[in-house]
Amino acid sequence: MQKGQIRVQTENIFPIIKKFLYSDHEIFLRELISNAVDATQKLKTLASIGEAKGELGDLRIDVELDAKEKTLSITDHGVGMTKEEVDKYLNQVAFSGAEEFLSKYKDANIIGHFGLGFYSAFMVSSRVEVLTQSYHEEAPSVYWSCDGSPEFELYEIEKRSRGTKIILHINEDSQEFLEANRIKGILEKFCRFLPVPIYFTEAGEKLDEEQKPINNTNPIWTKKPSELTTEDYQNFYRELYPFGETPLFWIHLNVDYPFNLTGILYFPKIKQSYEIQKDKIQLYSNQVFVTDEVKDIVPEFLMLLHGIIDSPDIPLNVSRSYLQGDPNVRKINTYITKKVGDKLDEIFRNDRPSFEEKWESLGLFVKYGMITDDKFLEKANKFFIMQDIKDNKFYTLEEYKMATETLQKNKEGKHVILYTTDPVQQDAYIQASQQRGYIVVKMETLIDAAFINNMEMKWENVHFVRVDADIVDNLIDKQEKNESVLSKEETEQLQQLFSFELPQLHATVEVKGLSPDTPPVVATRPEFMRRMKDMAGIGGGGMTAFYAQMPDEVMLTVNGNHPIYQALLKESDATKKEKQIRTLADLALLSQGLLKGNDLTNFINRNVELMQQSDKSTAGAEA
Numbered sequence: 001m002q003k004g005q006i007r008v009q010t011e012n013i014f015p016i017i018k019k020f021l022y023s024d025h026e027i028f029l030r031e032l033i034s035n036a037v038d039a040t041q042k043l044k045t046l047a048s049i050g051e052a053k054g055e056l057g058d059l060r061i062d063v064e065l066d067a068k069e070k071t072l073s074i075t076d077h078g079v080g081m082t083k084e085e086v087d088k089y090l091n092q093v094a095f096s097g098a099e100e101f102l103s104k105y106k107d108a109n110i111i112g113h114f115g116l117g118f119y120s121a122f123m124v125s126s127r128v129e130v131l132t133q134s135y136h137e138e139a140p141s142v143y144w145s146c147d148g149s150p151e152f153e154l155y156e157i158e159k160r161s162r163g164t165k166i167i168l169h170i171n172e173d174s175q176e177f178l179e180a181n182r183i184k185g186i187l188e189k190f191c192r193f194l195p196v197p198i199y200f201t202e203a204g205e206k207l208d209e210e211q212k213p214i215n216n217t218n219p220i221w222t223k224k225p226s227e228l229t230t231e232d233y234q235n236f237y238r239e240l241y242p243f244g245e246t247p248l249f250w251i252h253l254n255v256d257y258p259f260n261l262t263g264i265l266y267f268p269k270i271k272q273s274y275e276i277q278k279d280k281i282q283l284y285s286n287q288v289f290v291t292d293e294v295k296d297i298v299p300e301f302l303m304l305l306h307g308i309i310d311s312p313d314i315p316l317n318v319s320r321s322y323l324q325g326d327p328n329v330r331k332i333n334t335y336i337t338k339k340v341g342d343k344l345d346e347i348f349r350n351d352r353p354s355f356e357e358k359w360e361s362l363g364l365f366v367k368y369g370m371i372t373d374d375k376f377l378e379k380a381n382k383f384f385i386m387q388d389i390k391d392n393k394f395y396t397l398e399e400y401k402m403a404t405e406t407l408q409k410n411k412e413g414k415h416v417i418l419y420t421t422d423p424v425q426q427d428a429y430i431q432a433s434q435q436r437g438y439i440v441v442k443m444e445t446l447i448d449a450a451f452i453n454n455m456e457m458k459w460e461n462v463h464f465v466r467v468d469a470d471i472v473d474n475l476i477d478k479q480e481k482n483e484s485v486l487s488k489e490e491t492e493q494l495q496q497l498f499s500f501e502l503p504q505l506h507a508t509v510e511v512k513g514l515s516p517d518t519p520p521v522v523a524t525r526p527e528f529m530r531r532m533k534d535m536a537g538i539g540g541g542g543m544t545a546f547y548a549q550m551p552d553e554v555m556l557t558v559n560g561n562h563p564i565y566q567a568l569l570k571e572s573d574a575t576k577k578e579k580q581i582r583t584l585a586d587l588a589l590l591s592q593g594l595l596k597g598n599d600l601t602n603f604i605n606r607n608v609e610l611m612q613q614s615d616k617s618t619a620g621a622e623a
């Protein structure tokens with residue numbers, strides 16, 4: 001029997017491991033099962049090149065819980081270890097790097113706590129025993145045991161069958177790991193797609209002939225896309241997210257150079273932007289679950305996708321801040337972005353109707369991507385589409401520019417994209433625009449305000465104008481003059497009549513000669529101010545908070561050419577004239593949703609009164 005001291009630089013590493021990984025003790029099981037899987041895969045490789053002889057047998061891994069004995073054991077039928085190997089791997093290797101270990105794990109924000117390996121067993125055990133038989137048949141079976149102090153025992157034992165059994169004597173602080181449900185939960189989380197079948201049993205439980213492994217050893221992302229059907233992809237999605245709706249489509253990732261990455265990304269169906277859940281992508285490393293916090297690994301805008309990424313080339317034992325600078329991670333980011341762009345482009349070109357049908361969900365990813373990622377923007381410029389409110393027709397940017405070339409270019413030669421954020425509320429303005437032959441597109445989602453601001457900076461020669469930002473004559477700023485039929489005196493008189501106080505509003509009045517079929521008063525809200533208020537509304541920081549405090553800005557354009565003023569200016573009853581003027585202004589405010597509370601009540605009362613008066617006068621005329 002060999003007794004000895006484990007060679008460590010730091011006297012006792014275990015309390016330190018415990019301290020650093022306090023919240024993540026459960027990963028010991030992932031580490032031990034990963035080792036068992038590695039040992040099994042190694043054996044298969046050796047057998048395939050003729051180095052391991054004889055029957056391989058059932059290469060399963062068994063996790064057994066004995067709550068009475070307070071043990072948890074993991075048994076594999078892999079390569080096993082000789083006595084020399086146990087000495088080399090379990091005694092020396094893990095401990096020689098104690099200092100390196102400590103410096104690595106000082107940063108608590110480590111991605112996967114990977115590479116902690118066998119010694120993580122001591123986080124939860126008061127003693128660890130190893131019984132192992134190497135695939136070299138002539139080598140004797142060995143026993144190793146250690147209680148977490150640097151002392152260990154190592155000796156030969158009676159011949160066992162090939163493989164390794166690790167017995168953990170669960171310590172006082174870790175009794176939770178003696179609960180079957182806790183263990184099942186951990187297995188479900190980390191081992192769901194491991195490539196070797198894993199079985200869980202409790203001591204005393206009757207052995208079930210039909211027992212099924214807890215894992216799916218052959219998840220579809222490891223297969224070739226050509227072998228898979230639509231149904232396979234949809235079923236796998238359901239396996240991952242049992243409550244999810246059928247995804248719109250998916251991308252099968254598969255590269256082996258210059259880095260190794262496989263996986264499937266799904267585009268989920270989204271109806272409302274507030275439904276978006278980030279952190280739905282799971283990161284795996286050789287089929288071992290690592291994390292579902294993929295920030296820094298996946299481009300920000302693609303965090304809205306669902307699915308799985310499996311890459312052994314993402315460094316997992318480093319801190320997140322380090323990860324951003326990692327060249328592999330940067331390449332992976334670029335690759336995924338490119339793949340997503342290509343896929344969208346492909347669907348757009350091959351099946352535009354289906355692309356348009358999915359735009360309600362897709363639009364969100366695409367716009368988010370265009371805002372945050374210039375490489376993606378380049379691609380997306382070709383398949384980004386906008387929908388005409390009139391006939392629901394979709395336009396790409398180029399198509400829109402072409403369709404509006406003659407009517408919607410302003411005096412600087414910029415293309416003016418007219419949009420609505422609320423087709424019901426802005427109906428009057430939309431109709432006015434459409435009468436001019438303008439194309440008004442929908443920009444109704446939460447992301448659109450930011451999107452518009454961004455694209456005005458990124459797209460050349462494009463200017464967005466909300467359909468109610470100005471009177472229809474001025475929406476496309478062409479600097480054309482409208483002649484007014486009113487005399488200078490009449491204009492001044494009108495200006496005077498409209499200059500009453502509007503509480504809570506900052507109103508500017510202007511008398512202009514518009515076409516006679518334009519309403520008598522049009523209320524508009526200047527684009528810039530309104531955007532700032534919208535941004536403040538969704539919590540934009542900085543100056544937007546200041547704009548939130550400001551009263552609503554409104555421009556009242558009085559159409560001097562409207563026939564109503566001919567009669568109104570001649571009205572001798574001053575009160576009646578005042579009331580009518582006020583009502584015209586209120587109607588305009590009403591169409592902008594700016595008439596509220598007391599003003600709205602006054603408006604109603606005043607109108608009823610006006611109607612009664614005209615009733616009386618007609619009644620009087622009849623009498």
Ligand SMILES: Nc1ncnc2c1ncn2[C@@H]1O[C@H](COP(=O)(O)OP(=O)(O)OP(=O)(O)O)[C@@H](O)[C@H]1O
Nearest residue numbers: 035036039080081089094114115116117118119164
């Ligand atoms: N179940 C096992 N069967 C055979 N060999 C094993 C087994 N478990 C551990 N070993 C040996 O012990 C070595 C050290 O294991 P440990 O888990 O500490 O590190 P590792 O697996 O090499 O790397 P990682 O840091 O990724 O876990 C392994 O490389 C392997 O050679």
